[in-house]
Amino acid sequence: MAGISLDNLSFKYPGAQDATLSKLNLNIADGEAHALLGASGAGKTTLLNILSGLLRPTGGVLRFDDLDVSNQQGRERNVAQVFQFPVLYESLTVAENLAFPLKTKKLQSNVISQRLDYICSELELDELRSVKPAKLSLFQKQLVAVGKALVRPDVSLVLLDEPLTAVEPRVKWRLRQTLRRVQADLKVTMIYVTHDQTEALTFADRVSVLTAGGILQTGTPEEVYASPEHEFVGHFVGSPGMNFLPANALGVADVERVGFRPEWATLTGNQSSSTPKRGHLHGSVLRIRVQGAKAGRPFGLVTMATSQGEIAIRGYIPDTSITAGDSLGVCVHRCIGYTNELKVGDVEFL
Numbered sequence: 001m002a003g004i005s006l007d008n009l010s011f012k013y014p015g016a017q018d019a020t021l022s023k024l025n026l027n028i029a030d031g032e033a034h035a036l037l038g039a040s041g042a043g044k045t046t047l048l049n050i051l052s053g054l055l056r057p058t059g060g061v062l063r064f065d066d067l068d069v070s071n072q073q074g075r076e077r078n079v080a081q082v083f084q085f086p087v088l089y090e091s092l093t094v095a096e097n098l099a100f101p102l103k104t105k106k107l108q109s110n111v112i113s114q115r116l117d118y119i120c121s122e123l124e125l126d127e128l129r130s131v132k133p134a135k136l137s138l139f140q141k142q143l144v145a146v147g148k149a150l151v152r153p154d155v156s157l158v159l160l161d162e163p164l165t166a167v168e169p170r171v172k173w174r175l176r177q178t179l180r181r182v183q184a185d186l187k188v189t190m191i192y193v194t195h196d197q198t199e200a201l202t203f204a205d206r207v208s209v210l211t212a213g214g215i216l217q218t219g220t221p222e223e224v225y226a227s228p229e230h231e232f233v234g235h236f237v238g239s240p241g242m243n244f245l246p247a248n249a250l251g252v253a254d255v256e257r258v259g260f261r262p263e264w265a266t267l268t269g270n271q272s273s274s275t276p277k278r279g280h281l282h283g284s285v286l287r288i289r290v291q292g293a294k295a296g297r298p299f300g301l302v303t304m305a306t307s308q309g310e311i312a313i314r315g316y317i318p319d320t321s322i323t324a325g326d327s328l329g330v331c332v333h334r335c336i337g338y339t340n341e342l343k344v345g346d347v348e349f350l
Contacts, residue, residue, distance in 0.1 A: 002064040002156040002189055004028040004051070010059030011046055020046045021213045023060065031187040033180065035204035037194060039236070042210040044193045048159055051191065052079050064156055078156040080149035084165045086141040088133045095129040098147050105152065119147045122182050139171045146179065150186060160192040164199060176203055197237050201225065209233050231341040234259045240312045247337060249308040251278030255337030255344045262314035267302060268329035269318045279349030281306050281330040285322060304328065
């Protein structure tokens with residue numbers, strides 16, 4: 001396996017006015033599960049193609065461990081890739097598909113047999129060895145595609161390009177958990193490219209959030225969610241995303257805007273329109289979505305209109321008789337201050 005290093009990595013397509021990737025700096029540890037998270041057009045696919053060797057960077061350096069591979073061909077890097085739609089040989093059985101990368105390397109038959117046994121055991125494919133792809137479910141096909149990527153003992157890096165896009169929603173969680181377990185067991189360096197925050201946050205040891213060809217933040221899923229370094233990260237990560245208001249809406253000084261997660265605030269019941277104190281707001285209810293009950297109390301998401309903008313609050317609903325148009329108070333427990341869209345610091349309200 002290999003540790004991956006991007007040092008001021010840039011890429012500009014011929015004839016393009018702007019660079020698709022601009023001065024990316026990132027270190028991915030050997031054996032790490034890393035996610036590249038971003039919307040369409042963020043540069044994820046271009047970066048994936050540079051890592052696989054399909055494209056060469058137009059600036060900066062790409063290293064596998066300490067080796068500069070910026071100008072190496074893809075086949076020299078020992079990179080394996082899993083695509084959105086599984087790529088299998090329809091005329092071959094599962095075992096033959098798995099063995100194909102090993103046979104092209106001209107490995108000895110006993111080595112091939114050992115690797116097949118190991119991968120089939122890890123991915124629970126033993127009962128499917130003699131089956132051809134036409135008789136497999138999409139979930140099973142993607143497992144075989146993952147197996148093909150992992151079966152080679154010399155693989156340096158496994159790239160997963162939106163691997164769950166085509167999988168039925170009901171089995172996405174199962175495949176994601178299988179991928180995570182196998183990655184941890186094999187200690188393989190794995191980069192998972194996705195636009196889906198749930199997939200990124202539940203799969204990776206660390207996540208890099210991309211937009212417009214730049215990395216805004218890299219951190220653990222907990223860090224990216226709880227402490228967004230850029231307003232875009234706060235908007236993009238979370239369902240719903242972070243609430244953003246002018247700093248004076250909560251009585252915060254020395255920053256332009258404040259952001260808080262829906263669960264960082266509580267509803268305080270009916271409230272008049274009197275001037276709220278620091279850390280408090282009032283507004284009118286737009287929508288109520290009850291999501292269940294905790295300790296016998298209704299729990300859910302309430303969307304409100306305030307004089308400074310729309311916000312969402314997740315937590316206990318103080319009164320089941322509340323309806324759209326009612327006035328409620330909001331107590332914000334903590335928030336993050338931002339200036340020029342960048343995090344300045346945390347604010348706690350006592």
